[in-house]
Amino acid sequence: MKNRLHIGYLVMVTLITLFFFSTAHATEIPTENNENPNKTLQLTMEEKIADFEYMYDIFKDNFPLFAVKKRAYHIDWLGKKDEYKNRIRNTKNDAEFQQTMSGILVELENKHTCILGPEGYTQNCVIFNRLGDYAQPWLNVLHKPEVTSRYKVWSDKTINKISGDNGSIVMNKSCFKTDILEQNKIAYIRFFTFNSLNNNYENDRIPIAAFLKQIKNYSVLIIDVRGNGGGALQYWQQNIVAPLTSTELRAEYYGFLRGGRYLEPFIDAGEVKLHNIDELSQSTLEYFPPEVTSDFKYFCKNVISVLPQNVIGFTGKIYLLVDRQSYSAADTFASFAKSTKFATVVGERTGGDGIGAPIDMPIIALPNSGYIVRFPVGLGLNPDGSSNEEKCTQPDIIIPSHIGDTYENDIAIQELLKIIKAQHFDIIALAKESKRKAC
Template sequence: MNGKSVKVFVNFIMIFILISVFLTGCSGENAGISYGKKELTSQEKMEDFEYMYNILKENYPYFEVNKRVNGVDWLKNKEIYESRIENTKNNEDFMEELNSILSELHNGHTNVLFKKNFPDFYSVYKDMDSRKPWFNVLTNKKSMEWYGFSEDSLKDESSDGLFSSTKPAFKTDKIVPDKVAYLKIRLMDPKRIEEDGKEIKKFYNKIEDYDKLIIDIRGNGGGSDYYWIENIIKPLTFKPLSVNYYMFERGGEYNKKIYDSMGSEFRDISSISPEILNKMPQEVKTKFKNYEISTAVIKPYNSINFKGKIYMLIDKAVYSSSDGFASFAKASKFATLIGERTGGDGIGPDPIIFSLPNSGAIVRYSSLLCLNPDYTINEEVQTAPDIEVNPAVGNRYKEDLCIQAAIKD
């Protein structure tokens, strides 16, 4: 990715969060759903697990983070996982166990694709030329048979229902008249970008001379980057904002095949200056081969040139696209962050998907190790607040410690 424009930034960073909310993978949630025309043999299950294990071993970026944060050496647990796969009773049980094993990586974008989610994935990727490799995986013959779909049965699927709320994804208020304004964004709803944007911008015009604007994204689990770019950054900033993100790739064959097909231009890590490299985590030097620098640039558009202070309220439920917003706002100094660390994983590309050779089951995984602008790993430390405060939402503004911290700052 060349990262020359915000369009590139949005296309590369977490479009797929549009449907990540559906991938809960909770035990029993998919009970009673059949897979495949016949039951897999024990050997076929073991071969599929071995294939998945090797793909991740060569390509997955966060094994060391998982060791440090969760005390799990996933690769070392191979024999334990093999035993669990061997004990599965049927195809449905096999899918649940695969997902349970992947859940021990503790990464929200690494999991099995269940049948109920298949049409959503299909509808999102079918018209995206830039994600043709993803669509090809979804529609290979073995996978379609495993999930019980045909292209004819899916031809009328639309992504319109993924976010179909008729209610605004925001609310506004004036906490202190003529001084402190408040904007709550509960979801980066891709279906309401334009509609919400019109009303949000009317609100901006009313508070353009205020001293402070509080943007509350606590509890916001993601959505579309376009929502916060078009409705928050562009109309409020009075100058172009730019942030650089380093993204590292392991050098595995499967990653290479996917990224080569997209025209990505990774460079060898040896081209990073020693001064910069020494600021980065040790595993970057020993576990990764290639990198890219993503430059996110957002310019003012129909801006009200807001000159007051902007505060952003965050908590651990802020994830993916919303974490990307928090990360960008902090690094570009667009806003002062108040609350607790986010849930992270807002920097990086769409999770890559692959199908297993015997079943056709589809697995997705995070493929790049992404650094915050301060060279820490976003997956590990997430996005930290500038002012750490209990993030609990108060029943009234006076009882909300985050809001009060912004008012008093």
């Protein structure tokens, strides 16, 4: 495996976090090298078992979170191999096989580990087709004949089921909302996701910048990422941090990789500089989870750096509201904000799994069914040495994070306003007649 340094692609990590959950707005799936994309697929039992064995063997050597899951949830996923095979033997058709395999992956308690649905597959094709030579290992998997055939059939069935004769559903939900909680004093912006439509985070840059210019002289800005399941790191780096900082902000994280051969093409494409575990001193290892020395061959240092750009000139206090649904790229934002002091992080601990990955998540094409399986590439550690997947990002100030249907009913916002009042200035109570939605 090559040991080269390249940080540029780090910003693409977790770019595709949410697409697996969506089945709407389906587009045409590539059918290169696909002799009969419209055929009805039906697997034999031997093919189903072989697909599971293939995935199991790759996970055994490459999946980074087995020890975390055993410690946190008492899950011995590798030890349940025979049980999982028996579940698969009870499936009667391809749909049941897919559902059973998805259920087996759910037991790993990691939202990034899943079988991609039709929308997720299509979005992956679109994204990686834009990324040049770096994307070739992913495209090699996505464009396999058995994959394109499977997803053509699955996509057609999904479109017919959801859309009837119309053939598509158009999503038009904004990624963010802005508001003024106290005129000339407290501004508020909530990000529901870091994925904008068509994956174009630049679309939101102008309206976000306009709002930030409007409130540049305010004393407090509340940024709310509760319920934000992730998306593109570029979204918060360039749309939020860059215009609000006057100096470079930099955070560095350890990431650990198992060292299985399957990941080699993906790691090489990202030009990641890997180090052998034995390069770490014993005094350093004492702060890390015990599996670092027993289960992993390599480590890397992942740097997230944000430079000032189109600076607004905001000099007030920034608070970042988080909860257990702040996941992936939203967790990365929380960790970065806490590490760099960009913002005071408030709420409950995040959902985690946002740091330590040097490349986009690898994917597997199951050889018979053509289903695409995605999984995290590495074990990321918090600055204190704990596992980010296990301990997540802890806020600077812990308060309940319940989201209310109005600001008055939003416990977290009300608690944060009390903190702001105590630390900064008296706040005139929000007008009781205001029933503006908090979400």
